[in-house]
Amino acid sequence: MQKIISTLVADVGKVLLGKEHQVKLALACLLSRGHLLIEDLPGMGKTTLAHALAQVLGLSYKRVQFTSDMLPADIVGVSIFERDSGQFRFHEGPVFSQLLLADEINRASPKTQSALLEAMEERQVSVDGETRPLPQPFFVIATQNPLHQSGTFSLPESQLDRFLMRISLGYPTREAERALFQGVDPRQQLRQLRPRVDRAGLAGLQQLVGQVKASDSLLDYLERLVQHTRQSPECPVGLSPRGALALLHAARAWALIHGRGHVLPEDIQAVLPAVAGHRLHSDSGDGAQLVERLLRQVDVIAA
Amino acid sequence: MTYRDLLPRESLLWIFAAQLAVLLPHFARLPLWIVAGWIAAVYWRAEVSRGRRPLPGRAFKLVAVAGVLAGLVLSYRQWFALEPMVALLAVSFTLKNLELVTRRDAFLSLLLAYFVAATLFVFEQGIPHAVYGTLAVLVVTAALAAQPGGPSARPRRALGLASRLLAQSVPLMLLLFLVMPRLGPLWAVPQDSASASTGVSDSMSPGDFARLSQSDEPALRITFDGPVPPPDQRYWRGLVYSDFDGRRWTQGFGVDPREGGRVTWRDSERALPEVGPRYRYQVIQEPTHNRWLFAMARPHSETGGVGETADDRLVRSEPVYSRLAYDVHSWPRDSLPGEPALSEFERRRNLQLPPVGNPRARAWASRLRERGLSPGEISAEILGFFNESFTYTLEPPRLGRDSVDAFLFDTRRGFCEHFAGSYVFMMRAAGVPARVVAGYQGGEWVEGEQYLLVRQYDAHAWAEIWSAGRGWHRIDPTGAVSPERIRDGLQRAAADEFMREALLPVHRIPLLNRLRLQWDMINYRWYRTVISFDSERQQDLLRDLLGEISAPRLALLVGLPAAMALLGIWGWLWLAGRGRPLPPAERLYKRFCRRLARSGIERESGEAPRDFAKRVARERPRLGPMAASITTAYERAAYADDPAAMKQLRRLLRGFWPLVRRG
Numbered sequence: 033m034q035k036i037i038s039t040l041v042a043d044v045g046k047v048l049l050g051k052e053h054q055v056k057l058a059l060a061c062l063l064s065r066g067h068l069l070i071e072d073l074p075g076m077g078k079t080t081l082a083h084a085l086a087q088v089l090g091l092s093y094k095r096v097q098f099t100s101d102m103l104p105a106d107i108v109g110v111s112i113f114e115r116d117s118g119q120f121r122f123h124e125g126p127v128f129s130q131l132l133l134a135d136e137i138n139r140a141s142p143k144t145q146s147a148l149l150e151a152m153e154e155r156q157v158s159v160d161g162e163t164r165p166l167p168q169p170f171f172v173i174a175t176q177n178p179l180h181q182s183g184t185f186s187l188p189e190s191q192l193d194r195f196l197m198r199i200s201l202g203y204p205t206r207e208a209e210r211a212l213f214q215g216v217d218p219r220q221q222l223r224q225l226r227p228r229v230d231r232a233g234l235a236g237l238q239q240l241v242g243q244v245k246a247s248d249s250l251l252d253y254l255e256r257l258v259q260h261t262r263q264s265p266e267c268p269v270g271l272s273p274r275g276a277l278a279l280l281h282a283a284r285a286w287a288l289i290h291g292r293g294h295v296l297p298e299d300i301q302a303v304l305p306a307v308a309g310h311r312l313h314s315d316s317g318d319g320a321q322l323v324e325r326l327l328r329q330v331d332v333i334a335a
Numbered sequence: 336m337t338y339r340d341l342l343p344r345e346s347l348l349w350i351f352a353a354q355l356a357v358l359l360p361h362f363a364r365l366p367l368w369i370v371a372g373w374i375a376a377v378y379w380r381a382e383v384s385r386g387r388r389p390l391p392g393r394a395f396k397l398v399a400v401a402g403v404l405a406g407l408v409l410s411y412r413q414w415f416a417l418e419p420m421v422a423l424l425a426v427s428f429t430l431k432n433l434e435l436v437t438r439r440d441a442f443l444s445l446l447l448a449y450f451v452a453a454t455l456f457v458f459e460q461g462i463p464h465a466v467y468g469t470l471a472v473l474v475v476t477a478a479l480a481a482q483p484g485g486p487s488a489r490p491r492r493a494l495g496l497a498s499r500l501l502a503q504s505v506p507l508m509l510l511l512f513l514v515m516p517r518l519g520p521l522w523a524v525p526q527d528s529a530s531a532s533t534g535v536s537d538s539m540s541p542g543d544f545a546r547l548s549q550s551d552e553p554a555l556r557i558t559f560d561g562p563v564p565p566p567d568q569r570y571w572r573g574l575v576y577s578d579f580d581g582r583r584w585t586q587g588f589g590v591d592p593r594e595g596g597r598v599t600w601r602d603s604e605r606a607l608p609e610v611g612p613r614y615r616y617q618v619i620q621e622p623t624h625n626r627w628l629f630a631m632a633r634p635h636s637e638t639g640g641v642g643e644t645a646d647d648r649l650v651r652s653e654p655v656y657s658r659l660a661y662d663v664h665s666w667p668r669d670s671l672p673g674e675p676a677l678s679e680f681e682r683r684r685n686l687q688l689p690p691v692g693n694p695r696a697r698a699w700a701s702r703l704r705e706r707g708l709s710p711g712e713i714s715a716e717i718l719g720f721f722n723e724s725f726t727y728t729l730e731p732p733r734l735g736r737d738s739v740d741a742f743l744f745d746t747r748r749g750f751c752e753h754f755a756g757s758y759v760f761m762m763r764a765a766g767v768p769a770r771v772v773a774g775y776q777g778g779e780w781v782e783g784e785q786y787l788l789v790r791q792y793d794a795h796a797w798a799e800i801w802s803a804g805r806g807w808h809r810i811d812p813t814g815a816v817s818p819e820r821i822r823d824g825l826q827r828a829a830a831d832e833f834m835r836e837a838l839l840p841v842h843r844i845p846l847l848n849r850l851r852l853q854w855d856m857i858n859y860r861w862y863r864t865v866i867s868f869d870s871e872r873q874q875d876l877l878r879d880l881l882g883e884i885s886a887p888r889l890a891l892l893v894g895l896p897a898a899m900a901l902l903g904i905w906g907w908l909w910l911a912g913r914g915r916p917l918p919p920a921e922r923l924y925k926r927f928c929r930r931l932a933r934s935g936i937e938r939e940s941g942e943a944p945r946d947f948a949k950r951v952a953r954e955r956p957r958l959g960p961m962a963a964s965i966t967t968a969y970e971r972a973a974y975a976d977d978p979a980a981m982k983q984l985r986r987l988l989r990g991f992w993p994l995v996r997r998g
Contacts, residue, residue: 294975
């Protein structure tokens, strides 16, 4: 089991050099059945990450480039009249895939965004009064440009909450970038990636995540963190119960990725910026600093 | 002024309730127009809160203040007395309602309410009033608690909070009651002496004592230190009437200390025997608004402010406005050496009679005198006459102008004042110096608390005559007619007439009688323990507690309970704030952190155990491996619930002493 996971990480790491932490986060997100939001500048490897994950997990992969004139039908699909059969036939949109890369989701209009987000939550779409289930498993990896870029519609809070994690990749280290210059074209490598796990194996991994032990001491720490966000004057909005649950799931997946059958406080600390960063807002800017302070202020050991 | 500052309606209602609670006991004492003014002000303010009427303008308020001041001046002629001051307080309280706008006004009004509640105790200190005062304070506190409005103004909640607050303040109250210095008043505020006084008055005319017999209010409570006098010796002398104008007996000139009567103050000029029979007792006297006190003949008191008069009474330097306790020693007259001769002035005084009137009595007296009888024989003649054909009754017929004649020869029905008055008249007419003495006779022995309860209906009048050799001695003409009056008290002697006014024959129901005595006992104890706890008793108590009164000991007495209480509260808060106890693994880990902190490496609050272990290894490489293994054991114990790791953690910690440095 552990071998599979480390192979997965290593394989993706070959394509996305020097981003082991983010790769693991993304993997933890997928293993705990959550959707992932990657926020970064263009050209940082967002698409590569999504594509590589799809490859190694053996998932069907589709990519949608969101634009401001996109309509919900462009994602969900549309019924078209076919002259041959003389009736309407539903043409599935890109949402009918196991891993959907929604590129630059914040360029689309809110209407389109919400169509996608609804599909993410319900894991099914309703078209022409007919409910169609989405394939299993169903992951969305959405990317978005930083909000200050022009021509973007920021995702409302309620929709940000649908993403289990939000990560950003950041510039590669010097060594990684040098290796990138010297090595093979990443696209080349991407094509060479082979699935390392089948569908049953992925489902098994996801099930294992739920079995990772979270002791009372750990839940106490989690509780303290959550309470702190709800009571501290620094946080105008505290973590919702869904956010707290997401934190626990992600920490479990993180522990599993690191080969442990129990969750440690470090696991929570590792995933907290990704899980809570987009759920907490502070008046003074980004949630990242808030999470930073949160980690420092809340004691790991009960007082 | 923002909307937040405005008073919600419910807190306004609470303020009115608090005002009513503290003003209610004063209503009986205040002039009616103040009561009406309060109601009007409350009505106006209520109309304002309903939006039907604006708050009064400045001009109106000025007129109201002027009118109220004028009213006070008209109602109370004297300014610097207690009652006008309380009235002023009540009036300002009333007027404040007209500018009750902000929360600040509300707090002002309520703090004033506490003050008004306290003024109740200036007038009354009985148990019912104390209970009422506590209730009033409760209501005022509840009104304060209700000021935020909304849910906190709900009666249950506000009253509950207020009672909790008051209950919590009880220990402090008791402590302050015990140790707070009793300061004398900074200035004496004269109380209104015009208010009706109960009890024996400074004059006696027919009907006075019969009126007193209608009242079962307590007058005196007497505790004895040593022997208790037999019932026929229980004559509590209060006043001596020497002057008769044909109808009224008064003290006359030279007896009343207000008019220059001779009072022997405590540095007694008159030598009293150090030894010999005497009664030692303490009298607790209900307020009479008068200066005379009550004691058995030949009294002497060591209590401050109490003096003796030449006619064997006790008087006080100022009127008895509240319950007063005084200690008395009484020497029975028979045990004292005989008096020297009566001075000429005293003889004239005690032979004084109006020039005309009552011819039949005078004629009989001169007949007795001509027979050459001694004073004792004359007295016996008169008493025998009373005994033959007179009736003791509470409802004597009305007497005409010559009251003595009418009583002696026509109606022959009367009460103690009739017997005493006509007896003295007769004795004087026969040339024997005599005087009427008024006070109380008898009393009810309260077994449970061992004291004698004297009620207003025990008021009595008797006579004293002077004879050479014996001096003044007591003659009770009533005893000649109705000996049971003296032995058993009025209630037995005139049982049928007694309390005819009452709807129920209360005195016939033993249970009720017992209850009444019980209630009096409780009152007595209340007075003995609470009201009479003055600075002297306080000093005594403190001396008992501390041995001697010194600043450090006093500080100890106050500080120790206070420190204990604070410690208790701190401990309670600490226990309550600690929540559930830490799991054992975390306790052990914290011990590990403490030991490391002592050696200079402190874990930061957000630092996870493994990060900390890494830092330890970096900063103190020597401790690194140990820290790492302890951390691993802790992680397994706390987060994987591994019992083996728990044991291991214990074992590892036993050997982990980073401060002990080898070499």
